[in-house]
Amino acid sequence: MDQLPEWMLPQSTPDQWRTLPDGLPQKSARPPRRSAARSAVREMITLVSGMLTDDATAARRGLLQSIDTRFKTLGLIGILVASTFMHSLVPLAICYLMCITLAAASRVSARRFLGVLLVVPFFSLVIVLPATLNIVTQGHPVWTIWRTDGMHLGPWQLPCMLAVTDSGLFIASRFVLRTAVCVSLVVLLTSTTRWSYLFHGLRALGVPQLFVAVLNMMQRYLDVLIRSAEQIHLAKISRSITSRSTRQEQSWVAAGIGALFRRTYRLSGQVYLAMLSRGYTGEVKLLDSPRSHIRDWVFLFLAAALVALLLRF
Amino acid sequence: MHIPDGYLGPQTYVPAYAVMVPLWMTACRKLKKSLRNRQVPLLALGAAFSFVIMMFNVPAIGGTTGHAVGSVLIAILLGPWAAVVAVSLALIVQALVFGDGGVTAVGANCLNMAVIMPFVGWGVYRLIARRAPAKSPIHRIAGAIGGYVGLNAAALSTAIMFGIQPMIARDSAGHALYSPFGLKVAIPAMAAEHLLLFGVVEAVVTGLVIAYLQAVDPSLIPTPAAKPDQTRRGARPVAVRLAMALGAIVLISPLGLYLPAKFGAGSAWGEWSTDEIRHITGYVPQQMSKLGSLWNAPLPDYAARGQESAGLSALSVSYIMSGLVGVLIIGALVIALKRFLVRKDNDGPASGVDAASKHA
Numbered sequence: 128m129d130q131l132p133e134w135m136l137p138q139s140t141p142d143q144w145r146t147l148p149d150g151l152p153q154k155s156a157r158p159p160r161r162s163a164a165r166s167a168v169r170e171m172i173t174l175v176s177g178m179l180t181d182d183a184t185a186a187r188r189g190l191l192q193s194i195d196t197r198f199k200t201l202g203l204i205g206i207l208v209a210s211t212f213m214h215s216l217v218p219l220a221i222c223y224l225m226c227i228t229l230a231a232a233s234r235v236s237a238r239r240f241l242g243v244l245l246v247v248p249f250f251s252l253v254i255v256l257p258a259t260l261n262i263v264t265q266g267h268p269v270w271t272i273w274r275t276d277g278m279h280l281g282p283w284q285l286p287c288m289l290a291v292t293d294s295g296l297f298i299a300s301r302f303v304l305r306t307a308v309c310v311s312l313v314v315l316l317t318s319t320t321r322w323s324y325l326f327h328g329l330r331a332l333g334v335p336q337l338f339v340a341v342l343n344m345m346q347r348y349l350d351v352l353i354r355s356a357e358q359i360h361l362a363k364i365s366r367s368i369t370s371r372s373t374r375q376e377q378s379w380v381a382a383g384i385g386a387l388f389r390r391t392y393r394l395s396g397q398v399y400l401a402m403l404s405r406g407y408t409g410e411v412k413l414l415d416s417p418r419s420h421i422r423d424w425v426f427l428f429l430a431a432a433l434v435a436l437l438l439r440f
Numbered sequence: 441m442h443i444p445d446g447y448l449g450p451q452t453y454v455p456a457y458a459v460m461v462p463l464w465m466t467a468c469r470k471l472k473k474s475l476r477n478r479q480v481p482l483l484a485l486g487a488a489f490s491f492v493i494m495m496f497n498v499p500a501i502g503g504t505t506g507h508a509v510g511s512v513l514i515a516i517l518l519g520p521w522a523a524v525v526a527v528s529l530a531l532i533v534q535a536l537v538f539g540d541g542g543v544t545a546v547g548a549n550c551l552n553m554a555v556i557m558p559f560v561g562w563g564v565y566r567l568i569a570r571r572a573p574a575k576s577p578i579h580r581i582a583g584a585i586g587g588y589v590g591l592n593a594a595a596l597s598t599a600i601m602f603g604i605q606p607m608i609a610r611d612s613a614g615h616a617l618y619s620p621f622g623l624k625v626a627i628p629a630m631a632a633e634h635l636l637l638f639g640v641v642e643a644v645v646t647g648l649v650i651a652y653l654q655a656v657d658p659s660l661i662p663t664p665a666a667k668p669d670q671t672r673r674g675a676r677p678v679a680v681r682l683a684m685a686l687g688a689i690v691l692i693s694p695l696g697l698y699l700p701a702k703f704g705a706g707s708a709w710g711e712w713s714t715d716e717i718r719h720i721t722g723y724v725p726q727q728m729s730k731l732g733s734l735w736n737a738p739l740p741d742y743a744a745r746g747q748e749s750a751g752l753s754a755l756s757v758s759y760i761m762s763g764l765v766g767v768l769i770i771g772a773l774v775i776a777l778k779r780f781l782v783r784k785d786n787d788g789p790a791s792g793v794d795a796a797s798k799h800a
Contacts, residue, residue: 207543208544211445211544212450214611215611243539258616264616264620298615298620299620301617302446302619302620305445305446305618306447308446309444309445310445310539313535313536313539313543316536337480338464338468338529341483341525342529344484345485345488345530345533348485348488349491349492352485353492356492373499377499377644377645377648380496380498380499382649384496384510384513384645385648386652387493388489389653389656391485392482392485395481395485395486398484399480402481
């Protein structure tokens with residue numbers, strides 16, 4: 128390892144490749160602008176490859192891991208659909224508590240489980256905040272932010288005050304709680320199911336076999352295409368010293384997508400030939416024939432009972 | 441544009457699924473015919489490709505970035521029905537695995553990004569590119585315009601889906617159950633960012649990818665000349681008519697953006713929204729269901745019930761019913777379309793050779 132130049136050592140990052148050698152005249156002291164395309168591709172790769180290969184939670188022994196995928200999908204998606212029918216906060220809160228319990232019983236890491244709250248529910252919270260105000264939602268003012276006392280702004284008469292209303296708060300909390308329940312249920316389903324089994328559960332929801340087979344094949348080649356994208360990206364950053372104009376970056380992204388399309392098209396022809404040579408006749412056959420246990424039926428029954436109970440609220 | 445769970449009520453997402461199921465089935469049947477067995481790997485890889493496109497961030501004006509959806513690009517390269525399936529599969533994986541877009545909203549998301557967007561964009565592209573040779577610059581221009589229009593059509597229908605939520609789904613106290621902002625807020629918000637930023641990104645990506653493929657491998661650009669079986673003289677009027685119909689809808693649909701500004705201030709909700717919806721019929725299930733209820737039940741009665749917020753379940757039932765009416769309309773359209781296409785297939789070879797020899 129000592130003979131290797133510093134930039135080839137495993138821990139070196141592409142940032143180090145891009146620093147100019149001492150001999151070259153540097154145009155400015157500030158480092159080259161981080162190319163948006165570059166950081167985005169790297170983000171994408173870490174995110175996707177992390178998720179595609181992360182079967183760690185699914186491999187643990189836990190409650191949801193022991194349930195057959197079809198029953199688990201049916202039960203959890205059933206609760207999810209039911210949650211969109213609930214009108215008051217109490218059943219939604221019970222649903223969320225149930226999600227927490229299931230996550231704990233299935234040993235889903237708290238980081239993964241609570242991390243999803245930062246995406247959709249947080250975003251929802253931000254966009255729903257204006258709806259708590261009296262100008263959007265009529266109601267009893269709870270917290271007055273600003274009294275205008277009928278002030279005029281040019282030709283417009285302002286409303287007499289700006290306040291958070293009780294019904295606004297109710298709408299907002301119901302909206303955010305509902306999105307939190309929904310994303311939590313999806314995380315519970317996907318994190319406790321192995322990648323290779325995830326789509327088999329869709330057959331329980333009535334999705335045709337051909338669709339599931341195509342989904343499974345897609346899942347396999349997604350990995351290949353993402354790796355191709357990574358290579359295209361690496362080839363570019365290892366040949367460029369400074370970032371270029373927006374226009375050039377755009378044509379680079381387009382060329383990357385175009386090259387990827389050619390690869391996709393060629394690969395699909397090869398995959399088809401490989402399928403033919405292995406005896407593919409147009410009929411999709413899957414190897415699995417999972418058997419259901421009593422606990423699967425118990426789980427489904429409990430989920431159905433919960434749904435029936437909460438919808439009575 | 442990926443609608444998450446909890447933003448749309450069952451009154452919207454159930455009809456969206458009801459519209460999507462026959463469309464998915466039609467797409468599969470169509471592809472089975474045209475692609476034969478090759479469909480399985482091509483669709484799987486096309487779906488993976490569609491997924492990867494959505495993850496390429498594209499630099500835009502002023503240091504901002506956005507990502508392209510790519511539906512129009514896939515529709516141009518593989519055909520609109522292949523785009524329906526490929527983009528739908530990508531959306532399903534995104535919803536299930538990445539929480540990007542909701543599970544209940546898969547139908548609605550697919551309708552926006554996997555049906556409206558590719559068909560509108562592809563229609564515009566076909567209308568402009570017509571039978572230009574594969575290397576002609578018209579293709580990239582047409583592709584860019586198609587991408588821009590397709591994305592904005594999808595954004596508009598997404599905005600309408602959001603915007604009708606407070607009108608159609610209220611609890612017993614009259615409060616919005618799902619997305620709380622009306623059309624007045626949703627449409628301008630969506631229109632602004634898609635007309636100015638994401639539409640430009642989509643146009644740039646679609647146009648530049650076509651330009652790249654023209655330079656590198658023009659055989660991948662499907663032109664009528666390259667596929668003689670699709671340019672029969674007898675069929676041309678149908679294709680042109682189809683494209684013109686799509687184009688007309690596209691031309692009319694921006695009206696939806698201006699109507700709220702014109703009619704929004706002070707006028708009643710129901711007035712301009714149905715007016716606007718009437719302009720864009722045939723695409724969105726809510727619009728279909730609105731239309732359905734327009735024909736089946738008197739709209740005033742229906743709107744009054746929504747205002748009073750009596751019987752929500754009755755409201756949802758009526759919505760589902762009218763959604764089904766929408767499905768029947770679309771089904772009839774599909775059957776009519778299929779009849780045209782089948783007739784086209786029958787008198788194919790002779791005129792195909794004709795067209796090919798004319799080109800030579």
